[in-house]
Amino acid sequence: MKVTNAEIVISAVSKKQYPNDQLPEIALAGRSNVGKSSFINKLINRKNLARTSSKPGKTQTLNFYRINDAFYFVDVPGYGYAKVSKTEREKWGVMMEEYFQTRETLKAVLLITDIRHEPTRDDIQMYEFLKHFDLPVVVVATKLDKIPKGKRAQHIKRTINTLQVDKGDLVLPFSAETGEGKDEAWGILKKYL
């Protein structure tokens, strides 16, 4: 996909703020600091449109990026960051439920995991949460550049086993650093858009 236009449309915290132009949407979920914003930037060839940070918890709102006036990437706030108050966590839960449960233009969710590590309990819960809402899920195992070639297959297998990924769901190795998996990602996304 040739991206000629990408812009942030809104940082939303509730449904009434979501864009209502009915364009199809792809959301990115995953642990705080895992690389969700970096994934978006890599796919659209923009260094920092989706703001990234080496500190977890950068994205706190649902950020809607309109791409080529054709669809949205929605950058979802991460989970699993320890230094978050109970109130914050509850707010996050309400926001997630409202979005994933009711968003009719949502075509698929990319669950971003860190290929270096075994998926966490939060990752497993998120995968189950998305499946519960019957949403198509693609698991993107990112930071592939950090794993030597000979060990990659074994890391992917662990991701599949721990998340108990359904047979029909894809698991895509990816690196925002090297761009590995980028063309495959577009190939997958096109089917949903």
Ligand SMILES: Nc1nc2c(ncn2[C@@H]2O[C@H](COP(=O)(O)OP(=O)(O)OP(=O)(O)O)[C@@H](O)[C@H]2O)c(=O)[nH]1
């Ligand atoms: N080596 C490597 N580093 C990456 C990759 N993707 C992201 N990072 C780094 O991981 C850190 C977090 O990336 P972000 O894209 O901000 O992560 P996020 O999931 O959006 O984080 P929150 O918004 O806090 O939830 C940054 O320092 C990135 O440079 C990757 O594929 N390879």
Ligand SMILES: [Mg+2]
């Ligand atoms: Mg982010």
